[in-house]
Amino acid sequence: MSAASSISAAPEIFTRKASGLVRVMSPYSAFVYNILTMGLIFPWTYLWAPGALPGGNLFWGIILATIIEIPIAFAYVWLSTALPRSGGDYVFQSRVFGGGVAFTVVMSGFVIWILQWVALSGWLLSYLGFAPLFLGLGATMANPGLSALGVWFTQANGIIVVSLANAVVAMLLLVSGFKNYVRIQHLLWWGTLLAFGVMFYILFSTSPAVFVERLNAFAVASGGTADFYATAKAAVETAGVNLNPPFSLMATLLVAPIAWTSLQWATYSAQQNGEIKDARSFTNQTIIMVGSLVATGVLLAFLALGLERVAGSEFMYIAGAGYYALVGEATINGFYLWPNIIAVALAASPLVVTIIGVGYIFNSFQIVCNCYIGMTRVLVAMSLDRLLPEWISHVNERWHTPVNAHIAYFLASVPVILAYNLVPGWVGLTLGVTFGCGYVFVVTCIAGALLPYRAKSLYEASPGAAYNLGGIPMVTIMGSLGGILGTIMVLAFLLNPALGVLGAWNFEAFPTHLWAQIIAFAIVVVSLGIYAGAKSSQLSKGIDVQFAFREIPPE
Amino acid sequence: MFSFLKKALPQSTTRIFFATDLHGSERTFKKFVTAAKFYHVQILIMGGDVLGKLAVPIIRETSGNFRATLHGRVQRLTTAAELAEFQDQVGVLGFYSSIMDEDEFLAVRADPAAVERMFQQLALERLQSWIELAETRLAGTGTMCYITGGNDDYPEVLEALNRPDAQCVFAAEDKVLQVDAQHSLISQGFSTPTPWHTPREVPDAVLGTMLDKLIEQVDDPTHCIFNFHEPPVNSTLDTCPQLDWSTDPPAQITRAGQVVLFGAGSKSVRSAIEKAQPLLSLHGHIHESPGAVRIGRTLCINPGSEYGEGVLRGCILNLSAGRVDSYQLTSG
Numbered sequence: 001m002s003a004a005s006s007i008s009a010a011p012e013i014f015t016r017k018a019s020g021l022v023r024v025m026s027p028y029s030a031f032v033y034n035i036l037t038m039g040l041i042f043p044w045t046y047l048w049a050p051g052a053l054p055g056g057n058l059f060w061g062i063i064l065a066t067i068i069e070i071p072i073a074f075a076y077v078w079l080s081t082a083l084p085r086s087g088g089d090y091v092f093q094s095r096v097f098g099g100g101v102a103f104t105v106v107m108s109g110f111v112i113w114i115l116q117w118v119a120l121s122g123w124l125l126s127y128l129g130f131a132p133l134f135l136g137l138g139a140t141m142a143n144p145g146l147s148a149l150g151v152w153f154t155q156a157n158g159i160i161v162v163s164l165a166n167a168v169v170a171m172l173l174l175v176s177g178f179k180n181y182v183r184i185q186h187l188l189w190w191g192t193l194l195a196f197g198v199m200f201y202i203l204f205s206t207s208p209a210v211f212v213e214r215l216n217a218f219a220v221a222s223g224g225t226a227d228f229y230a231t232a233k234a235a236v237e238t239a240g241v242n243l244n245p246p247f248s249l250m251a252t253l254l255v256a257p258i259a260w261t262s263l264q265w266a267t268y269s270a271q272q273n274g275e276i277k278d279a280r281s282f283t284n285q286t287i288i289m290v291g292s293l294v295a296t297g298v299l300l301a302f303l304a305l306g307l308e309r310v311a312g313s314e315f316m317y318i319a320g321a322g323y324y325a326l327v328g329e330a331t332i333n334g335f336y337l338w339p340n341i342i343a344v345a346l347a348a349s350p351l352v353v354t355i356i357g358v359g360y361i362f363n364s365f366q367i368v369c370n371c372y373i374g375m376t377r378v379l380v381a382m383s384l385d386r387l388l389p390e391w392i393s394h395v396n397e398r399w400h401t402p403v404n405a406h407i408a409y410f411l412a413s414v415p416v417i418l419a420y421n422l423v424p425g426w427v428g429l430t431l432g433v434t435f436g437c438g439y440v441f442v443v444t445c446i447a448g449a450l451l452p453y454r455a456k457s458l459y460e461a462s463p464g465a466a467y468n469l470g471g472i473p474m475v476t477i478m479g480s481l482g483g484i485l486g487t488i489m490v491l492a493f494l495l496n497p498a499l500g501v502l503g504a505w506n507f508e509a510f511p512t513h514l515w516a517q518i519i520a521f522a523i524v525v526v527s528l529g530i531y532a533g534a535k536s537s538q539l540s541k542g543i544d545v546q547f548a549f550r551e552i553p554p555e
Numbered sequence: 556m557f558s559f560l561k562k563a564l565p566q567s568t569t570r571i572f573f574a575t576d577l578h579g580s581e582r583t584f585k586k587f588v589t590a591a592k593f594y595h596v597q598i599l600i601m602g603g604d605v606l607g608k609l610a611v612p613i614i615r616e617t618s619g620n621f622r623a624t625l626h627g628r629v630q631r632l633t634t635a636a637e638l639a640e641f642q643d644q645v646g647v648l649g650f651y652s653s654i655m656d657e658d659e660f661l662a663v664r665a666d667p668a669a670v671e672r673m674f675q676q677l678a679l680e681r682l683q684s685w686i687e688l689a690e691t692r693l694a695g696t697g698t699m700c701y702i703t704g705g706n707d708d709y710p711e712v713l714e715a716l717n718r719p720d721a722q723c724v725f726a727a728e729d730k731v732l733q734v735d736a737q738h739s740l741i742s743q744g745f746s747t748p749t750p751w752h753t754p755r756e757v758p759d760a761v762l763g764t765m766l767d768k769l770i771e772q773v774d775d776p777t778h779c780i781f782n783f784h785e786p787p788v789n790s791t792l793d794t795c796p797q798l799d800w801s802t803d804p805p806a807q808i809t810r811a812g813q814v815v816l817f818g819a820g821s822k823s824v825r826s827a828i829e830k831a832q833p834l835l836s837l838h839g840h841i842h843e844s845p846g847a848v849r850i851g852r853t854l855c856i857n858p859g860s861e862y863g864e865g866v867l868r869g870c871i872l873n874l875s876a877g878r879v880d881s882y883q884l885t886s887g
Contacts, residue, residue, distance in 0.1 A: 395791040552887035554585035
């Protein structure tokens, strides 16, 4: 057939038949991807906040975090429609600020800090997936062997084995082809959603009157004390925890940074923009990012309501003290009282235990996959920009995937997995990931705010250029607002010890008590050093790495 | 910056910039020409698909104002400045624009042959303006620019590249060109059949014959640059979704709910590279599959394309004595 021209379905446009780019990921898949990345299972808010922030309101703290993330998500919507390419933050920042800033910020805040997330996902899989599954099955089926297996999954050896296996399986799956992952993502999505729905149903349908009785029965079946609730309550009160603190506005505000640990990932699909169909569509990107954020924020907030409804606020402080103040009596056999274990205890049904356990296993596995997917793309982009060795961007001819990047990221995660489970205090860096990734998001928001001025032609060619308020581009308004709010969140982690080790500044016996801050600072310095070294090395070969990002003036 | 590069590179090094699949984008072509000075290269190579795919009629209304549709939105243009700005915006995206009365628009829309003629005329005008721009900007710089067509380009329009008075901008297709004292260049813009049935497609075996004839004319393939629009099959430079050819437009094939990806490149191109083992093989065609791979000793490059965003994707290459000393994918 010869080249024919035809009239498009769209009015008043002429198109001719020509080949073109086709993208793989549907907007719906990207929406699902973001929700799973935010992790409906992330439990920190429900134990950390009551333990560290007495008087804080979980529901409103989560809603506040959702509201704070909205302008950030909108800044990403604008950036994604202007630059619908894979690589997300690295691409956005390098386009506006150049390679030095982009490489240093993304390498330190994302690539290195997210290694901790790989370790965390293994911990989640073992501790919140396998352990409750076997503990629950052991309790509901009166099988001590299963209960013992459940306990093994809460111990360092069990978690390390599961974490390494988790990382290896994810690596192999993704190396075998992105399509295989996307296929499994549907299973992970429905499994997670079913588990969350069942948990919701149990928390909202169970009478509060039976809560103590069922929790005690579950504790006994799991090898705990007979009068668990009363024992735990007495121990927590003895430890000096106030079980009925008055409402605190400041504590409620500080719940938001903890909830942000989940909600800050609403924009993670930007890493895959190059694979999303109609990624230039404003509506699509808004649904993908802002829509997934609001959906997840509301679900997490209502989970807090459900927990408080069935267990009461007094119990929330007991469970929080078990986790945050390390009151052993407020744990079941050393197992913290996460929302899923509460639902398992209340249901007392092997089927429900299985559904919730499998759902948590699925979502934990999804998280490690997301770490690999996002970070290997960033590594490949950096390698193609000549800032990392060439072999990292090598794409395997058989599987069409960057095998070396996956192997490199897996090998880098092994020492972090070991440290996470064996080095005392290392787990305190968990919310450091929120800090590290938080400053990446902040810099990207600023890049969004400056996009109309630093990359004028790019911005003007984007669909978002049509939106202004009082003559000021909306992306500038959203980016500035998101940057300010994000900075407040990041500073909260640096300044408040209730939010983790980064906020605990103790200069006594320097530098012993400042190891976390030193690590956070060193990560940035090392990243900057890699950039400077790569730039110098490439220049000797006739390559100026700045050319990878610098826009050519058309005139 | 450039002084550093000059010091780093030996005198015998030839510095090349390659880009492809601009699809009519005014901004990316201007960037392509400016790239010579910006990246400090001596040779510019364009890998095909230079013509646009979409035309926006700017309709003159009875009131004297204009209306046009872009990104699905109808825009009203009331001043000359707005009109110029809109035409510029359309050009950035790689689209053509044509001012016409309401009656003329309706007549063209009703006649597919008229649409075809309109596209060819607009494409020719733009290509001629590009050639003129490049000749003007590159004059006296010593930079040579070699352009080939791609499968999407009308053969009649590509004829505009063959000019007896060419100084800096040369048609490269189906020729052996000496780009410096040591290296030659051969170009071929045809592709194997696509679901879109574009103007310049041939069966893979025919493409293989065309390539063989061209390669036979090269004295030393190991010092030759291949500039073939279609990438080698299953090279990772050709990965894209598999499409159903029976629908219009072609639809993605899904299996178990997922899009099926495959290598859409040419067996003949791969075979030619494997046999001749040139120092470098430049490709385009599959926008979504940029990268660099080696087939034997040959470095194969597909820089991808983001013409629609006004971004010029390309690759800088430093060559000397039949070797690629270094290369860098760019996003300008």
